[in-house]
Amino acid sequence: MIDLKDTIEQIEKLLLAGTARDLTYAALECRLAIERICYDRLRMAHAYIPRKELASWQPRQVVNFIAQTADELAAATATFSISRMPICDRSEQTEDDFANQVWTEVGTQVGFDPRTLGRLWNALANVALHLRLPEDGQDYVGQYGASGAIRPKVEEALAELRNISGSTLSITGTLGTISFVCVCGFPNKRTGSLLSDKQVVSCASPKCYESYVFHLAETSFERRIIEVPCHECGVSQSVPWVPVHRTKPGEVFHWTCICGQEIGLAWRLFKVRRNDAPSLTRDA
Ligand SMILES: [Zn+2]
Ligand SMILES: [Zn+2]
Structure with a gap:
């Protein structure tokens, strides 16, 4: 759980000082705090989300991606409690049995709306971290943005930060791990309930470019490969799908066979007749 106390105190001081410079710095503090909140959720779900699967680094998209792929509770309000008496066999417990247990609250995670944080993150940059383009040669180029526009956005962001700082615990909802x-x-590791049939997942190792297709019925992961027979020894080689498809036209992807022979793979452009390619919709 991240501590927002120092950030909140800084923003309050800068708001009190109130010059255009102070308000600009306050906007920057707000944006960094929003990034810290969102990226900390990513850190907690790190084992379940390879960085390479993130389509965007923007805070809102990061949190949405976590909630959709790894942790449904990433942005939710939730309270974690433990029962005073041990629960021996969960399958034999009814809803009433759970309700009648004596629970001790451990802590609460205060949730947030990623859309609100994303909107504020953008708005703070627009009003405080960029200057207005001059209209013409007579226009004035200021040192800072307009204080009257920055202050309400900072105050709105501060209210969100105060609310989120009420968390006493960070909770992950990664149950049902496969x-x-x-x-x-x-x-x-992946959260089973959030995986869909035929979903492509990447290996979480930053050094690895292997990827897999998830098959829901068998709860299995199938490696994505291209079978390439070696022209020297004839043994079929399983070449990973991702680096081959990332090879640009004109480049050669090199792969070494178990016999030591180097295999080169490259894209080749060739002409297709319309009748041979029913999906072709425009002239090549
Ligand atoms: Zn791997
Ligand atoms: Zn070979």
Whole structure:
């Protein structure tokens, strides 16, 4: 759980000082705090989300991605409690049994709306961290943005930060974990309830470019490969799908066969007749 106390005190001081410079610095503090809140959720879900699967680094998109792929509670308000008496066999407990237990509250995570934080993050930059373009040669280029526009955005962000700082605990909802070991040897974890059939997942190791297709019916992960027979020894090679498809036209992807022979793979452009390619919709 991150501590926002120092950030909140700084923003309050800068608001009190109130010059355009102070308000600009306050806006910057707000933006950094929003990033810290969102990226900390990513850190907690790190074992479940490879960085390479993130389509965007913007705070709102990061939190939405976590909630959709790894942790449904990433931005939710939730309270964590423990029962005073041990619960021996959960499958034999009814709803009433759970309700009648004596629970001791451990802490609460105060949730937030990623859309609100994302909107504020953008608005703070617009009003405080960029200058207005001059209209013409007579226009004035200021040192800072307009104080009257910055202050309300900072105050709005401060209210959000005060609310989120009420958390006494960070909770992850990664129940129902499915594990698999990549061919590179790296152990991977995923939240089963958030995986869909045929979903593509990447190995979480930053050094690995292997990817897998998830099959819901069998609860299995199928390695994405291209089979390439070696022109020297004839043995079929399983080449990872991702680096081959990232190879640009004109580049050669190199792969070494177990016999030591180097195999090169490259894209080649060729002409297709319309009848041979029914999906072709425009002239090549
Ligand atoms: Zn791997
Ligand atoms: Zn070979």
